[in-house]
Amino acid sequence: MEILEKTIAQIREQFGLAGGILVAVKDGKVLLKESFGYADAEAGKLNDNKTLFQIASCSKAFTTMVAGQLCDEGKMTWDTPVKQLMPDFKMMDKYAEEHVTPRDMACHRTGLCRHDVMRTFVREDRADLVRRIAYFPPAFGFREKYSYQNQMYVALGYLCERLTGKIWEELLKEKIGDPLGMDMYFRGIDTIEDKNAAMPYSQQDGKIYRVPEVVGKASNPCGGLYTNLDSLERWIRMLANGGELDGKRIISEKGFAELIKPNVCIPGRSAHPAELQKSYALAWITAVYKGHPIAFHSGSTNGFNSMVGFFPEENAAFALSVNTVDTPAYNCLKYLLCDLILDDVADDYSFLIDAYKRSVNLGPDYTEEEKKTVALSEQEAQKFIGQYYNPGYGVMEFIYQDGHLRQHYGLMDQEFDYLGDGKFVGFEVMDTRTYRANFNEDGNLWMRLSTDAVCPIFFERVK
Template sequence: MRPLVQTILLICIISFGYAQKKVASPPTDPLVGFDNFVNQMLIEWRVPGAAVGIVKDGKILYTKGYGFKDLKNNLPVTAQTLFPIASCTKSFTATALGILADEGKLDWNKPVKDYLPDFQLHDEYATRIITARDLVSHRTGLPRHDWTWLYANLDRQSLYQRLKYLPLSKPVYAQYQYNNLMYMTAGVLIERISGKSWENFLREKILSPLEMKQTVLAYPELFQSSDYSLSYRDNNGQWLEQGFGSNIDAIGPAGSIKSNVVDMSHWLLMQLGKGKFGNQQIISETNLKETHTPHIIVSPAEITFSELGYASYGMGWNINTYRGFLRLSHNGSIEGFRSQMTFFPNQNFGVVVLTNTGAVDYYFVNSICNYIADKWLNLPVIDWASRLKTAQAEAKAKQQKTKDENASKRKSDTKPSQKLSSYRGKYEHPAYGSFVLETRGDEEFIGVFHNLPFTLQHYHYDVFEGTGAFDQAKFDFRINATGDIDRVVVTLANAGDIEFKKTAP
């Protein structure tokens, strides 16, 4: 019996030792096979070019470019290639406010009106109580109204002065409403308090100490670089250059930064480093935490995948959980470019992905970011590409359903109340600007808004439907007491009903 006991004991010890060794063995290097994965995603999602940066434990672990920044000339993306990062800029503006708070020049909770006496919204109550914190947490009640600035020939100050003509769609604090114009206003606030332009403040207080040496803030600077990406749109399977005419520089604090994955890795290191980069404290840990703190629930409150928690918004950051881990992130979209930056503060890990097409929206960047997260968090890898392809198909089906429902609501056998020439003329709004309508054919108008062409086709009665710049927007023409067409109410997504008055025949 004794030899048998010894044998069993020996087997148990060996087994235990093997088990201990197996558990203690280090995980596979997360970067093994990563290049192949990214290149495969470029093919599957049809993305011309991208760049990826990864940081961990205070160090840059990976920066690399994939695909092409210029298809015509076969120029590859590099780790230094500049991309417009669009709304990823918002975290920089929120941080700039935090720096002013560190300097004792800004109180997060003090009304903006106290710093900007000329600040004026359409709603007087909102004008009096909105704070700097509110400007950058999307809770002012102002909807996007993006057509006030997109492709318009207006500068920042002109847009700021037009805020008073834009109706709020919700009471202050009532609901999350993403808004670029309020971030632009935060930039004006920075300028007034500091005595420096938003651009110069960022260069001095953020870009220079972070050694973001290649990052630029306006297109003229970008075009002086020898390494920047073009953007592309899909035209029936063919890539066409999208161009740079959006006027994003005018609302710079909301989205005008152009950077690369090397410089953006420095940005993530500072976010993970409690406001410190190298030996320099860029922003205090206290005020950096303010930007990382949830301020409002993102509406609608929904969980698209079981691995994701409910989303909230801080100041320049979306905040939720990914597979149980706290995650902060932000994405950006302008002129075909798509960007995504993500970090996990408790794991001291972050990633940035920059791309040059909007043809697949954020599906590609999310596929990359989620894959990297799974690898570095040492979790079973989820096939996010397949999941997101299903989500993409469902989104397209939903869009088609909306179009079908729109067509079904059209009242047939109706006609305009007046001859078509009566609707021609110039229509103006004090914030949105103007457009001129000319007739084309028996039931169609052509027009130009902010240098973008559009057409109007008869929908029913005195309602016309837009194409081009005003795709699917309804134009409801109204008649005055004398029976003349004197205005048109245009229903715009993320803005509501905007009335343009007829000022010339």
């Protein structure tokens, strides 16, 4: 398809792009299905229809699909307080703790901000990760607003485990993968190096480079599924058909409708001016694109960007994944596939590349004052080095190395610049996170993790 080749070439020229997979279906027919570029650029290995891609937060829809099936079975409802289903579930906001429902968890309106950094620390024990939610300070009022929150999806997946006695990965295979005929592999459980799998890449100045695979199974319910193009085609055919594939219904019509019922408004504009009225349903963003209702969700993790969506009234759906991050590929290819479905393909999609350049900041969001760093001597650093503890985050350590304070936490090894008066700033390139550390006179620490935890997190010095 000429416009697809043109768009991929435009992205690759400006941002680099190892490769990807994409598919669009309508009325039971494949409109487009392509594997392109490299699964492993160093080895010259090409992507194909069986190459595994990490679909990141597009995994959330599998969690809500299982939860919806459990609603069909009478094991739960979307509006039953979680405390009634899982009595040991706790939150810092006690009103929220008593009233939060699976729906609140799944539509990001619990009052918590992201706190994603701690998921690099608690990587294996899902129950422990959920337990630590009790110590996350609320950033907003309960049900006040939309605030994307991954740990609540882990808690929702864990709730499904508690209600069934089976782990999330088993539930996905048993209730979705096997009935649909999908290949499923899972982060932290299956290795990708020995499989036909796409390797993760990032880009800088248009040149791609290999990045580490995200590891750890604890967070899988919010984004840990590996699958391939043939399997994604099976998934989206079911979505396009309202929860049924080849005469086999995997969720009731009522249950499927609940998954795409808007729950909370999402502020801000879409990348495409023709996409309006965004809301969050249950692992699906709902909107109207060129006058047509659409449900979709993106996924981003180290080295992978994905997008899955469907038009509920058109019997049509699409899916894509690329194994290079920090590019506009998933938006450009998303809207190309949407336009293909609607028979309204544009001659050029570079306006989405331009919009990406204008709107996406891949650098630190330092203030002018924070750009004025000062030298940190080893003697002065003695006031700050040591171990600090938060019951939700665990132990965070700071050392002195090469003239800088350095944070060790989970998988993180982050350098900080000194601003004086116990204040530091740092920038993590892979996830474009800006960190602010403020060491108090009493020796304790307040951490602000921009784009992650908008509320300061208190750490007590323990060593």
